[in-house]
Amino acid sequence: MIDNSVNNNQTTEELILKAAEQEFMTKGFAGARTTSIAEAAGVTHAMFHYYFRTKEKLFDRIIAEKIKMLINGLLTSVTDRDMSLNELIKNIIDRHLNFLSANPDLPNFVTREIYGNPDKVKILLDKLIVNAPVFLNIFQEKIDRLAAEGVCRRVDARMLMLDIASLNVLPFLAKPIVNGALNNCMANMEEFIQIRKKENYDTIMRKLKP
Amino acid sequence: MIDNSVNNNQTTEELILKAAEQEFMTKGFAGARTTSIAEAAGVTHAMFHYYFRTKEKLFDRIIAEKIKMLINGLLTSVTDRDMSLNELIKNIIDRHLNFLSANPDLPNFVTREIYGNPDKVKILLDKLIVNAPVFLNIFQEKIDRLAAEGVCRRVDARMLMLDIASLNVLPFLAKPIVNGALNNCMANMEEFIQIRKKENYDTIMRKLKP
């Protein structure tokens, strides 16, 4: 038995799961090969089917898990009524970028699969359609209230959320392009995240300024 | 001979090329099937190989064409020295969104292939590394000059370009998600583009305000 992977006390099931996650995340469902997954896990190919039966079953399990993470990440609403405008915006941006930082491949994985396999992410869309309006209404009310107090401009919460999401997510979705065009600026990822946190907060606050 | 496609005076080669473009753009290289392409083109599968020899050759041809388009779209620099700040920003945003509007699947296609197949888009990255700094330096000089005149703040041209690109591109990359979360706002695409043109111009101008 050749121990070519560092399978320090991980079970075969875990090894396959981990290898499959890596393979599916980087290559997508169509590009992933069950043989490659087994090889990367350091186990016989038959083991793949022994533990997870089919490629599709394992993919469904992984994408369901990822979508759950994504929804939790997106819909962790900031509903504290006593929070100031500055705190609110800072909180939303920081949370979002922290989440992206912890799951850098997630946006790419989801957007990729959405095109080739629309029904796989139907669960995601359904959840969004139900939950997003709830959060956006609370957010809009908050903005309107603060606008009435003269603290900020009265802007559309939907467009504001799209702005925030766009500014935060795009570097992750197009990392090689952004990094290539902007002088290797994403080489140190943590530093880049810190810069973008400040930059995006500033951009949004200026947009909200009365 | 069953004429199941509307091949009004298009040659077989053109029909295959068109079908292949559609297949590759939506499913990526790994997800695309040469049999499906031939079927969609309404020709025998052997014709695919007669005209284009291999799947990879045709893919390379299509991706090269798309990357050329993308580079032209990105690097159509606005270098008119006499342009005011307002005009400059408006021009960049309008051009970019017009380009995206004409090529809505392009960002997804490129970002998808970048992960599974880094060397396929190496040409794109090489071009960007060479050309982007040239444009960004001119842009930075322009900002610095206008800042010295007191017309705008002195901001980093790289971050500003990233902001603009993010705000413009993201809805195209994550269309189903944005559309699902934001109340079907992208149903009428032309209307949505017009709204984002104004919105993004406003966002960026506020960021630049002294």
Place this chain on the structure above:
DNA sequence: ATTATCTATAGATCTATAGATAATGC
């Protein structure tokens, strides 16, 4: 004579399973 098209099939690759064997927990 060259170009275009078709049928049939080879060849490669990938998913999945059958069936034998070893390890493990009562």
Place this chain on the structure above:
DNA sequence: ATTATCTATAGATCTATAGATAATGC
């Protein structure tokens, strides 16, 4: 007795080509 693992191979799918036939342009 059940669970885990292996070898070997079936079965499906997909890319690619061979070789025959029809259409086209001199």
